[in-house]
Structures are given as structure tokens and as C-alpha cells.
Amino acid sequence: xxxxxxxxxxxxxxxxxxxxxxxxxxxxxxxxxxxxxxxxxxxxxxxxxxxxxxxxxxxxxxxxxxxxxxxxxxxxxxxxxxxxxxxxxxxxxxxxxxxxxxxxxxxxxxxxx
Amino acid sequence: xxxxxxxxxxxxxxxxxxxxxxxxxxxxxxxxxxxxxxxxxxxxxxxxxxxxxxxxxxxxxxxxxxxxxxxxxxxxxxxxxxxxxxxxxxxxxxxxxxxxxxxxxxxxxxxxxxxx
Numbered sequence: 505x506x507x508x509x510x511x512x513x514x515x516x517x518x519x520x521x522x523x524x525x526x527x528x529x530x531x532x533x534x535x536x537x538x539x540x541x542x543x544x545x546x547x548x549x550x551x552x553x554x555x556x557x558x559x560x561x562x563x564x565x566x567x568x569x570x571x572x573x574x575x576x577x578x579x580x581x582x583x584x585x586x587x588x589x590x591x592x593x594x595x596x597x598x599x600x601x602x603x604x605x606x607x608x609x610x611x612x613x614x615x616x617x
Numbered sequence: 618x619x620x621x622x623x624x625x626x627x628x629x630x631x632x633x634x635x636x637x638x639x640x641x642x643x644x645x646x647x648x649x650x651x652x653x654x655x656x657x658x659x660x661x662x663x664x665x666x667x668x669x670x671x672x673x674x675x676x677x678x679x680x681x682x683x684x685x686x687x688x689x690x691x692x693x694x695x696x697x698x699x700x701x702x703x704x705x706x707x708x709x710x711x712x713x714x715x716x717x718x719x720x721x722x723x724x725x726x727x728x729x730x731x732x733x
Contacts, residue, residue: 540722547621547708547724548660591659605650605710605722607659 526592621725635697642711
């Protein structure tokens with residue numbers, strides 16, 4: 505499986521933007537970039553995904569480098585409720601690989617009031 | 618839309634005892650996953666079902682863990698006998714299915730197992 509690399513932890517101030525980086529230098533052409541987050545004592549939840557173009561939804565934005573070897577999850581205005589572990593995951597499509605949702609250790613985001 | 622339901626939420630057992638966890642996925646979701654999450658680590662896939670067939674169980678410790686998904690809906694994960702190192706949160710997730718573009722996975726809240 506293609507691997508992702510994320511910082512272990514990051515801090516942000518409340519109401520400021522947060523940029524969470526992810527490196528995936530061995531990404532293949534059929535890998536989608538997915539982001540999930542896990543709030544304390546909860547199961548992971550889907551945040552956003554993309555292939556080549558930047559993506560926006562109500563939760564976040566995903567900026568994908570032109571060579572696709574890195575991406576950045578952007579929270580436009582962090583709130584205390586955004587404190588969580590954020591996982592960057594590569595998923596192939598079509599889903600040929602069974603082990604297609606492989607989590608790393610993620611980035612622990614702390615939001616300071 | 619109801620989410621993924623898991624029970625129990627918490628379980629404490631002694632080592633060498635057996636335990637079972639239950640998962641009810643979102644209606645219509647063909648793919649079901651069981652993950653093990655040890656404290657401080659990301660979730661690790663144990664087994665993946667597509668309908669009632671096993672797609673991947675390469676990381677399932679088959680000498681003590683078993684899982685089934687009868688009729689392609691609910692699933693149970695069993696540990697027998699439990700070891701101290703099995704203490705973890707067991708997460709169930711479901712998604713629409715292999716080959717679909719909408720591959721978002723939905724997770725339950727998990728079952729926290731403590732083996733003493």
C-alpha cells in the first residue's frame with residue numbers, strides 16, 4: 505500500500521485557519537486522497553476526499569499538489585470542536601485492493617482557546 | 618439515516634475468557650469492516666466483508682479471533698480466549714461497496730474492551 509506521512513501533532517488558535525499537511529510521494533494514479541478525523545472517544549468520521557483537483561465541502565478544503573505527492577487539509581476557522589486526530593489515507597479506485605482503508609498514526613490537532 | 622450500531626459499548630473480561638461484539642451496519646451497505654484500535658494508535662483493519670463473503674482477513678489472528686456476517690447484514694466478532702494485549706477499542710464500519718465512487722466509510726462508536 506502507498507504510504508502517507510503526517511506530523512504527529514499540531515496546534516492552532518481558535519478561529520484561525522489550520523493547514524494539516526500530508527506527504528504521499530509513492531501515490532499511484534488511481535489513488536484517491538481521503539481524510540478522516542477521530543474526535544475523542546468516537547469512531548473516525550469522513551472529512552473530504554479528492555483525486556487531482558482541489559475540493560471544498562462544508563467541513564474543510566483539500567488542496568492537492570500538482571504532482572499529487574502531497575496534500576493539505578484546510579480548516580478555515582478552527583473551533584474547539586475540531587480538536588481531533590486527523591488521518592490522511594490513500595484509497596485506490598476502482599477498489600481492487602481489499603485493504604483499502606489503511607490508517608496511519610495521524611496528526612493530533614490541539615485547538616487553543 | 619441511522620448510523621452504524623455497535624454493542625456493547627464497554628466490556629471488561631478476564632484473560633482466557635471469551636467475548637463477542639455485535640455490529641449493525643447502515644442499511645444497504647455491502648462492505649463491512651472490523652478494526653482494532655489500541656490506545657495511541659490508528660485503527661488497524663482486522664477483517665473486511667463484501668456482503669457475506671470475506672474479502673480480507675489477513676490481519677485477523679485466526680487462532681483466537683473469528684468473525685461472521687450472516688445474510689450479509691449484521692456481523693459479530695468473537696475473541697476466544699482473550700489475552701491482555703487484546704485490550705483495545707473494536708470499531709465497526711460500513712460503506713456502500715467495492716467499485717462505487719462513493720466510498721465513504723461510516724464508523725460506529727466502538728466497543729472498548731479491557732482484559733484483566
